[in-house]
Amino acid sequence: NDLMTKSDIALYRAKELGRNCFEFFSNDQQARIVKAREVSEEILWGLELGQFIPFYQPQFDAHSGEIVGVEALARWDHPDKGVLSPFEFLKVAEDINVIDDIDHDVLATVLNDLKFWEEQGISVEHASVNISSPRLRDENLIRRLKELQIEPGRITFELLESIFLDDRDLVVERNLEKIKQMGIDIEIDDFGTGHASLSQLIDMSASVIKVDREFVERVETSERHRKIVKMTLDLAKSLDMQTIAEGVETQAQLRVLKDMGFNIFQGYLFGKPAPIE
Numbered sequence: 001n002d003l004m005t006k007s008d009i010a011l012y013r014a015k016e017l018g019r020n021c022f023e024f025f026s027n028d029q030q031a032r033i034v035k036a037r038e039v040s041e042e043i044l045w046g047l048e049l050g051q052f053i054p055f056y057q058p059q060f061d062a063h064s065g066e067i068v069g070v071e072a073l074a075r076w077d078h079p080d081k082g083v084l085s086p087f088e089f090l091k092v093a094e095d096i097n098v099i100d101d102i103d104h105d106v107l108a109t110v111l112n113d114l115k116f117w118e119e120q121g122i123s124v125e126h127a128s129v130n131i132s133s134p135r136l137r138d139e140n141l142i143r144r145l146k147e148l149q150i151e152p153g154r155i156t157f158e159l160l161e162s163i164f165l166d167d168r169d170l171v172v173e174r175n176l177e178k179i180k181q182m183g184i185d186i187e188i189d190d191f192g193t194g195h196a197s198l199s200q201l202i203d204m205s206a207s208v209i210k211v212d213r214e215f216v217e218r219v220e221t222s223e224r225h226r227k228i229v230k231m232t233l234d235l236a237k238s239l240d241m242q243t244i245a246e247g248v249e250t251q252a253q254l255r256v257l258k259d260m261g262f263n264i265f266q267g268y269l270f271g272k273p274a275p276i277e
C-alpha cells in the first residue's frame with residue numbers, strides 16, 4: 001500500500017511537469033501534497049466563514065491629485081496566521097477551482113464598502129477588482145453578477161494580460177460583451193508582460209491599460225523602457241483608452257511618468273493596500 005501511495009505521488013508530480021517524463025518519489029513531494037491538501041481544506045473553510053476580504057489601494061488623478069478610485073486586492077484574513085497575501089492562496093485556490101468564489105466574495109464586499117463610504121460622505125467613485133481567467137470562462141458568470149446589482153460605471157474588471165494567451169473562446173467573448181453592457185469597464189492589467197495581441201486589444205474594447213510595475217520601475221534609468229512606455233501611451237490614446245501607472249514608488253519615477261502623460265497613478269509612494277478601516 002505504501003508503495004502504491006508513493007508511486008501515485010510521483011505520478012501526480014510527473015503529470016504536473018508535463019508529458020513524457022518520469023519522477024522519483026521524494027519526501028519533499030509528499031510534504032508538499034500534504035501541505036496543499038491542508039491549505040485546500042482551510043481555504044474551503046475560509047470561504048464558508050467569509051475570511052477572504054479586499055484590501056484597498058488608492059488611485060490618484062495625474063492632474064488634480066484627487067483620489068479617483070481604488071483597486072481591491074484580495075487578502076485572506078486567517079484566524080491563526082494573520083492577513084495572508086494572494087501569493088499564499090491563489091495558486092491552491094485555482095487548483096481546487098474556487099478562485100472564482102473568492103473573486104465573487106471580494107466583489108460583493110467591495111460593493112458593500114462603496115455604499116458604506118457613500119453613507120459616510122467619503123467620495124470613492126470607483127473600484128477595480130481583479131478577475132481570474134477561470135471566472136471569465138464561467139457560463140454562470142453573468143447570472144451571478146446580475147444578482148449583485150452593480151451600479152453602472154462604478155466597477156472595473158482588471159484582466160491579466162496573460163488571460164489572452166488562449167485562442168478565442170466563445171464563452172469569454174460573450175461574457176466580456178455582457179459585462180460591458182452591464183456598465184462594467186474592462187482594464188488590461190500588467191500590460192507589456194503578457195500576451196495580448198494588437199487585434200485582441202481592438203476587439204476587447206477595454207477602456208483602461210495598466211502599465212506593469214516592471215516598466216514603471218525602470219522608466220527613469222532605461223531609455224529603452226521609456227520608449228516602450230511612451231509607445232504604449234500613444235497606442236492607448238489613439239484607442240481612447242485611459243492609462244494607469246502601477247507600482248510607483250519614488251518621486252523621480254513620478255516626475256518622468258507625469259511628463260509622459262499618464263492619467264492615473266497607483267503605488268507605494270501614494271499608499272499601500274490597506275483594510276477598509
Ligand code: C2E
Pocket residue numbers: 057072073074075085086087090099102103106129130131132158160189190246247248249266267268269273
Ligand atoms: P496585481 O493585480 O498586479 O496587483 C498589484 C500588486 O502589486 C499587489 O500585490 C500590490 O500590493 C502590489 N503593489 C502595489 N503598489 C506597489 C508598489 O509601489 N511597489 C510594489 N513593490 N508593489 C506594489 P498583491 O496584493 O500581493 O497582489 C498580487 C496579485 O494577486 C495581483 O497582482 C493579482 O494578480 C492577484 N490578485 C489580487 N487580488 C485578487 C483577486 O481578488 N482575485 C484574483 N483573481 N486575483 C487577485
Ligand code: CA
Pocket residue numbers: 071130158189
Ligand atoms: Ca490588478
Ligand code: CA
Pocket residue numbers: 189190210212213246
Ligand atoms: Ca498589475
